[in-house]
Amino acid sequence: MAAIAVMGRYPIQEVISVNVIAVIGGVYICSCYGPPGWSPEQFDRMLDVLTDELAGRKPQGKCNFNRNFAITNISEWAIMPKNEAALAFTLWRIGPIAVSLNASPKSFQLYKSGIYDDAVSCDNTKINHAMLLVGYAPTYWILKNWWGSWGEGGYMKLARGKNMCGISNFAAYVTI
Secondary structure, eight states, rough: HHHHHHHHOOOHHHOSSSSSOETTTTTTEEOSSSSTTTOOOOOOOOOOOHHHIIIOOOSSSOOOOOOGGOOOOOOOEEEEOOSHHHHHHHHHTTTTTTEEEOOOOOHHOOOSSSOOOOOTTTTOOOOOEEEEEEESSOOOOEOOOSSTTTTTTTTTEEEETTGGGGGEEEEEEOOO
């Protein structure tokens, strides 16, 4: 989730480093540490989930962090309260937010256009996919996905005000 938030705030095209432990969605990740307060196991789990989802492979090698190769630092991070008003305020104030939601319904996976509003199929208690929340309108959220040509040029409009697909259940942001 942290990598998704960083990618949304600071797209990394190429990093030349011998300290890479994972390549996730074309982004090179090298850090021995997660956000403050995270245990090494939590950070490893984050990498496992992101790697499986975005790159289809596990982290490789041993982390030998070298500050000289760092291209950015996370100065602040937060896990959001579980409500859509907080999402809207933070998106306005901070910028893109990483969100986890339920992407398992066929109607979600086959989304092409319009406002996605399938509360019957999209159980808001199941979380299995990360996306980047990039904008909103009065009736919908605008989300960026990494499924290639999926949706509206890689984006989705998701109904607001219903915790559709669990959008407000687990969201986080970073400041770099």
